Amino acid sequence: xxxxxxxxxxxxxxxxxxxxxxxxxxxxxxxxxxxxxxxxxxxxxxxxxxxxxxxxxxxxxxxxxxxxxxxxxxxxxxxxxxxxxxxxxxxxxxxxxxxxxxxxxxxxxxxxxxxxxxxxxxxxxxxxxxxxxxxxxxxxxxxxxxxxxxxxxxxxxxxxxxxxxxxxxxxxxxxxxxxxxxxxxxxxxxxxxxxxxxxxxxxxxxxxxxxxxxxxxxxxxxxxxxxxxxxxxxxxxxxxxxxxxxxxxxxxxxxxxxxxxxxxxxxxxxxxxxxxxxxxxxxxxxxxxxxxxxxxxxxxxxxxxxxxxxxxxxxxxxxxxxxxxxxxxxxxxxxxxxxxxxxxxxxxxxxxx
Numbered sequence: 604x605x606x607x608x609x610x611x612x613x614x615x616x617x618x619x620x621x622x623x624x625x626x627x628x629x630x631x632x633x634x635x636x637x638x639x640x641x642x643x644x645x646x647x648x649x650x651x652x653x654x655x656x657x658x659x660x661x662x663x664x665x666x667x668x669x670x671x672x673x674x675x676x677x678x679x680x681x682x683x684x685x686x687x688x689x690x691x692x693x694x695x696x697x698x699x700x701x702x703x704x705x706x707x708x709x710x711x712x713x714x715x716x717x718x719x720x721x722x723x724x725x726x727x728x729x730x731x732x733x734x735x736x737x738x739x740x741x742x743x744x745x746x747x748x749x750x751x752x753x754x755x756x757x758x759x760x761x762x763x764x765x766x767x768x769x770x771x772x773x774x775x776x777x778x779x780x781x782x783x784x785x786x787x788x789x790x791x792x793x794x795x796x797x798x799x800x801x802x803x804x805x806x807x808x809x810x811x812x813x814x815x816x817x818x819x820x821x822x823x824x825x826x827x828x829x830x831x832x833x834x835x836x837x838x839x840x841x842x843x844x845x846x847x848x849x850x851x852x853x854x855x856x857x858x859x860x861x862x863x864x865x866x867x868x869x870x871x872x873x874x875x876x877x878x879x880x881x882x883x884x885x886x887x888x889x890x891x892x893x894x895x896x897x898x899x900x901x902x903x904x905x906x907x908x909x910x911x912x913x914x915x916x917x918x919x920x921x922x923x924x925x926x927x928x929x930x931x932x933x934x935x936x937x938x939x940x941x942x943x944x945x946x947x948x949x950x951x952x953x954x955x956x
Contacts, residue, residue, distance in 0.1 A: 694890075697872055702757035705750045712750065716743045752883045756872060760894040762810065764919065766803035769836045769852070773798065775808070776815035776834075783820060788829030801836055804850045806895055806915055811852075814891040817884040818854040818911050824877070825858030825909065832856055833904070838917070848917040849897070855904035866901055888913075895919065 723736035773793060777784065784791070804811070815834075822832050833855040841848045861869065868874050870889040875882035892899055897915040904910040 694872065698757035701753045701872075705753040705757070709747065709750045709754075712743055712747050716740060716747070719743060749881050752881050752887070756883050756887050756890065760810070760890050762807045762894045764805045764807055764895075766805055767808035767811070768798075768803055769801050769850070770795065770798040772804070772808060772812050772815060772852070773834045773836075775812035776819050779812070779816035780819045780823065783823050787823060789823055789826065790829075790831045792831060792833045794835060798836060801838065801850070804915060805917070805919060807891075810891045810894070811913070811915070814888040814913060815852065815854065817888050818913075821884060822854055822856035822858065822909065825856055830857035830908070831906065839914075850915045850917055851912050852915070853910060853912040855906075855910045856908040857904065857906040858908045860903060860907060861901060861909050869901075870899070 719736055719739040723733050723740065726732040726736055777791065819832065819834075826832075833853075835853045835855070837851050837853075839846070839849050839851055865874075865876065870885050871882075872886040873882040874886075889899060892913050892915070895915050896919050897913060900912040900914065902910040902912065
């Protein structure tokens with residue numbers, strides 16, 4: 604084919620050979636479009652990618668759940684700390700008020716007691732009148748004991764820890780309640796061998812024995828018709844950082860038990876279910892245990908009565924700051940305390956029904 608361009612005498616001939624249309628388009632497409640990535644990935648590669656993605660997803664989900672649990676735990680601890688702070692503030696305000704009232708009441712009580720004793724002496728030849736004067740003296744003594752409980756509750760709890768034998772703590776507690784136990788049909792049970800095998804407890808012996816005496820008194824009063832009072836001790840070695848080793852001192856009785864609906868209130872000041880009493884006994888026990896950094900568990904005894912356990916840390920955090928000059932720590936080679944093997948099932952929700 605000849606093409607003639609006007610104004611020129613040159614002739615141009617078309618190429619004698621041409622590229623096929625299909626081949627040209629295919630070559631052009633190959634030059635302009637890069638190869639697809641999936642074209643070079645096999646089924647094995649895709650399986651590895653999916654497996655890695657699943658693994659990362661599972662790890663992220665596990666981390667998310669762990670964070671949720673940690674947040675839940677921290678919120679619970681914050682709630683408990685706030686409740687303890689609120690209770691401490693309320694008790695501090697109540698203690699200041701009670702201490703002021705108690706001091707004002709104690710002064711005239713001393714005068715009443717003095718005049719009543721003088722009156723009893725003057726009426727020694729009149730038995731009936733002397734008996735009435737003696738009743739006044741006894742009533743004043745009861746009021747003075749109440750005032751003493753209020754002042755004990757109100758004053759600052761100063762702990763002076765020293766190594767003290769568990770057997771001595773139980774002896775002092777029972778001696779404090781000897782008048783209550785004398786003549787009462789109460790069978791007191793202890794395990795002297797276990798008590799002697801336990802290492803000394805680093806605590807304020809006077810305060811701990813006073814706390815135990817309050818528990819013994821409550822147990823005896825819960826069994827007016829007689830029963831069994833058990834004092835036991837053991838060591839809980841703890842299984843993790845949240846439950847460090849501790850000494851557990853337990854007072855059990857065979858009384859009716861503590862009603863579940865009042866378990867959370869029995870340590871409140873002035874709360875009592877008896878017609879007499881100030882309701883400060885267990886509140887003082889709570890303060891003593893709290894001052895030692897311990898806890899209190901309420902449970903059911905093997906006989907169905909009440910079981911109250913005072914839990915004291917074997918290694919108090921503030922021990923080094925609280926030891927008095929001359930106080931000695933337990934010897935490093937002291938015999939290992941026997942493990943806690945009690946089957947009484949101390950727990951929080953239980954009952955004196």
